[in-house]
Amino acid sequence: MTEKSKIGTFLFKSESYLADFRGQMTLPMLGNYLLEVASRHAAERGFGYNEMTERNTAWVLSRLAIEIEEYPRMDDEFYIKTWVEEVNKLFTTRCFEILSKEEKILGYARSVWAAIDIETRKPTILDRERLKEYISDKECPIDNPGKILAIEEESGFTSYIVKYSDLDINGHLNSIKYIEHLLDLFDISMFEKSQINRFEIAYMAEGRFGMELNLYNKEIKENQYNMAITNNNKAICRASVRWTK
């Protein structure tokens, strides 16, 4: 297999009706595009949603880290490249490179996925031999998503109840909606004077319709915030955000 067919390249246009008040793409919207290219890249190589369903399994996003220097602006065309970096017994790592139309590198992302059994919702052992064929040695020069320290006991919280618009096709809180609700904890002044330079999230449990969530946010050092969402005092995700001027 050539390097080229291991790496998928996808062209998008940043639609104006999805831009934020600064006229640029939001981080959750960028996350949507990353999941979309992950899904298409996998489907084109025979390990997408349909093939996984046939084996009674589904991909579940476990961790995601995004580092971005410059966000696409409204009406900009941009590329996302994606490739498989690593395959272990239970997890596979997929990377992304985000580029302008002129192929200037805007940022990178790294995601960690498990395959779960649809009935039991427990992890299954990956088909390493088959997935390994697609591993590319293209570089993804950002830190791995790592351990995020809990801040729930040191911070106030905002409550939220999971609604219809939050649900994905499995009836669970959509992976990107975790991010949207967390970023909504920041005051508008943060978005006016700074940019999110790195965002990472660890998904720990599934949210469901009507679930009562508590959302936490704490500045742990200058421009660096740890966040969490809990249900019944148990974290369903933790996240970390680094802002730059």
Add this chain to the structure above:
Amino acid sequence: MTEKSKIGTFLFKSESYLADFRGQMTLPMLGNYLLEVASRHAAERGFGYNEMTERNTAWVLSRLAIEIEEYPRMDDEFYIKTWVEEVNKLFTTRCFEILSKEEKILGYARSVWAAIDIETRKPTILDRERLKEYISDKECPIDNPGKILAIEEESGFTSYIVKYSDLDINGHLNSIKYIEHLLDLFDISMFEKSQINRFEIAYMAEGRFGMELNLYNKEIKENQYNMAITNNNKAICRASVRWTK
């Protein structure tokens, strides 16, 4: 000008990551596509965002009615056609037809727009002569958006504070987010057993970051609900929803 160039036709694919728990496109997402084709159709004919900005004006959506028999499902391709139906002194009416890839009609929509002065936020007089060139007599066989009776005094409410993810490029509550927050007032069981067959909304004032909103919903007859959003006891929009089994 031929009929063909008056009517714009746009092809989309309903992305799986935007599907709801039933695997179908949400009504707010359909609304996003309608605004997108309105914007593109106008830009291609010289009265889009940029041309309006040059004259210190902007299009503002005043009313929207959507009637849909069948929603596109995830991964479906579908068409939206759009055309100008009418131009008055202060308002212009734009219609939409939504079709499957096989050109089966799925639904229609009708929208009413005003052009406001960017500084004063007051309506301006439309360039009727120029806009009239684009009027098409293609039929849009659904009722006009009409007067929606207030139900705020007869109903409980849910509170909501406008957040970063709600804002559009003008820093106002995004037109589609009004719809998303209103539909989130319905219990999941409504979406499980029925579909929204007609939705209409009248926009009355702009929402801004941090604004405290009250959201109201009242069944006025079987399967028909009137809704409203208020700020400081003044409605900023009213809506009406008809469900079918």
